Amino acid sequence: MTRYKGDKSAAASYTFDDGYPSSTTVAGIFESFGYRATFFIIPGAIGDTEWGTWKDLAARGHEIGNHSMTHTIDMGDPSVSDATLQTEINAAQDRIAQNLGIKPLSFAFPWHSYTARALSVAESRHYSVRKMSNGESNYQFAFFDQDHDASLSAALSTVNDQLRFVVDNGGWFVAGGHGVDGDGWSPVTSQFLRDHLTFAGQFSSRLWIDTYLNVARYRLCRPQVSVTATASSSTQATVSVGGSFNGELCTAPLTVSLPVKEAWSGNVAARYSDGSAVPVTRTSGKLYLDIRPGRTATVEISP
Ligand SMILES: [Zn+2]
Missing domain, CATH: 3.20.20.370 (Glycoside hydrolase/deacetylase)
Structure with missing residues (x-):
């Protein structure tokens, strides 16, 4: 986070x-x-x-x-x-x-x-x-x-x-x-x-x-949530932002960073389970996902 x-x-x-x-x-x-x-x-x-x-x-x-x-x-x-x-x-x-x-x-x-x-x-x-x-x-x-x-x-x-x-x-x-x-x-x-x-x-x-x-x-919700990331294959991972956060306040996405190989330059897409897109940006060696508290994103990358 x-x-x-x-x-x-x-x-x-x-x-x-x-x-x-x-x-x-x-x-x-x-x-x-x-x-x-x-x-x-x-x-x-x-x-x-x-x-x-x-x-x-x-x-x-x-x-x-x-x-x-x-x-x-x-x-x-x-x-x-x-x-x-x-x-x-x-x-x-x-x-x-x-x-x-x-x-x-x-x-x-x-x-x-x-x-x-x-x-x-x-x-x-x-x-x-x-x-x-x-x-x-x-x-x-x-x-x-x-x-x-x-x-x-x-x-x-x-x-x-x-x-x-x-x-x-x-x-x-x-x-x-x-x-x-x-x-x-x-x-x-x-x-x-x-x-x-x-x-x-x-x-x-x-x-x-x-x-x-x-x-x-963002400042108040960041310490209230916890991030769980699980790789399901070499090209797919799920990332959850959970924890006992305040549901009235914590309604906006928080940014989660995920490490990737520095030389990697493939494609990436992230979605919630209902199919809607999760915003992703990248720098060398990192992906950034803006995920809403309480939601899970599935991230797919091409090799
Ligand atoms: Zn005044």
């Missing part, structure tokens, strides 16, 4: 908070590079007619996460009641699920502010809570705004340096922004995003860029 999907050594996720109108511009820029982003929205501030925008972004592969019901409560304040935490965190999750048809599994606190009690409420129903630091030295939270540097160009060089550090150290880069092009709190520009994603492109062989949830899911 590789550290990150596709045997990449590092990961990057891009999150944009508060559901500003320019979120659709942000989404389009990420799509033009072949990537998807995460949008942490405030369900209590979304009108009945506005949910179509978020449904559309979700259908295009972006993640819609929970950023609290009203974004008016500082959940780092110990005097906030349990009932308020339930409304701001869990009722907000229900509201998004009802309107989107997809339960949000990631949460981000307004202003990155929370007590241990608020965090435990969020973690009781969300698998991943976005943090500015997660205790790992190779984790970097990058501010995509104009408030943490003297200028936008200084901010770009700061976040690019952070990404390079994460790639060099095998970690996880999580960007936090709002809107673009004059929209929202301390926005960056479309050009800033394009310049950064172009910079990120140089690391494509080592860097996995995906939504916050998809990276969090």
Whole structure:
């Protein structure tokens, strides 16, 4: 089981908070590079007619996460009641699920502010809570705004340096922004995003860029599963990804690497028992199979 999907050594996720109108511009820029982003929205501030925008972004592969019901409560304040935490965190999750048809599994606190009690409420129903630091030295939270540097160009060089550090150290880069092009709190520009994603492109062989949830899911599910590989002949093997994993969370494929002879250059195909194809990629000496937890793939190679 590789550290990150596709045997990449590092990961990057891009999150944009508060559901500003320019979120659709942000989404389009990420799509033009072949990537998807995460949008942490405030369900209590979304009108009945506005949910179509978020449904559309979700259908295009972006993640819609929970950023609290009203974004008016500082959940780092110990005097906030349990009932308020339930409304701001869990009722907000229900509201998004009802309107989107997809339960949000990631949460981000307004202003990155929370007590241990608020965090435990969020973690009781969300698998991943976005943090500015997660205790790992190779984790970097990058501010995509104009408030943490003297200028936008200084901010770009700061976040690019952070990404390079994460790639060099095998970690996880999580960007936090709002809107673009004059929209929202301390926005960056479309050009800033394009310049950064172009910079990120140089690391494509080592860097996995995906939504916050998809990276969090991989990190959480990888230790929950076990891989069993059995060769049934010199050209056929079965590979199972099993174990007692969380079935609600672990719904996306994990990458399994299989050794092959370095000089081998034959054909390879992998299928599930229902005949559907399992994605396979290869490098010299290794095959990589993206297999869903709970499933078994049959791999056939030509000699
Ligand atoms: Zn916010």
